[in-house]
C-alpha cells in the first residue's frame with residue numbers, strides 16, 4: 001500500500017506529493033460516498049487513531065520533498081485524513097523539513113471535535129467537501145456513520161472558515177443525487193464564503209451517478225458569482 005505517491009497535478013498547488021495517513025485497503029472512513037474512488041467496501045470508522053507511524057511517512061517521502069518540481073504536499077486518504085491522530089504532527093515535521101505548501105482534503109466530519117480547528121493552522125490550504133444542503137441528500141450522497149449530522153458539518157465548516165488563517169476552499173462533487181439541490185449548495189457556498197470552489201465531476205464512479213455534459217454545465221451556472229474551477233486531478 002502506497003502511503004506517499006505522486007506527483008499529482010493538484011488544482012490548488014500545481015505538482016504535489018500526496019500523503020495518505022490512513023493507508024488502508026479497503027478504505028477506513030466515517031463516510032461511504034456513492035462516488036468514492038476507493039469503492040463501496042471498507043470499514044466505517046468513527047474513532048480517531050494512529051494508522052501509520054510518523055517516521056514511516058517521512059521515510060517514504062524521502063528526497064521527493066526537496067525536489068524543485070514538488071510545489072507542495074496534499075493530505076488525502078484512503079478514508080478521512082483527520083481520522084489519523086498524528087496528521088498534524090506529520091504536517092508540522094514536513095513544514096520544518098522543507099518550505100513547501102501543505103494542504104488537506106477533508107470531509108469536515110471531525111471539525112467540531114475538541115482542538116481540531118486550532119490544529120488546522122499547520123496547513124496552508126484546506127479543501128472542505130460539501131455535497132449536500134440538506135440532511136436527506138447528505139445521507140443519500142455521503143452515507144455517513146449514523147452519529148454524524150449534516151448540521152454539524154455546516155457549523156464546523158463555518159467555524160473553520162472564520163478561524164483558519166490560510167486559504168479555505170470548498171469542493172462540491174456533482175452527482176445525479178444532489179443535482180436538484182445545487183441552488184441551495186451554491187447558496188451555502190456564498191454564506192461560507194470560501195476563497196475558491198472546486199466543482200468535481202467524478203469519472204470513476206458508477207455511471208448511474210454521473211451527470212451528462214449538459215447537466216454538469218447547468219450545475220456550474222448555479223455557482224454564478226463564485227470563484228469556481230474544475231477539481232480534476234491527474235495522478
Ligand code: SF4
Nearest residue numbers: 029031032033036079
Ligand atoms: S469521504 Fe472521501 S474517502 Fe471517505 S467515502 Fe467519501 S470520498 Fe471516500
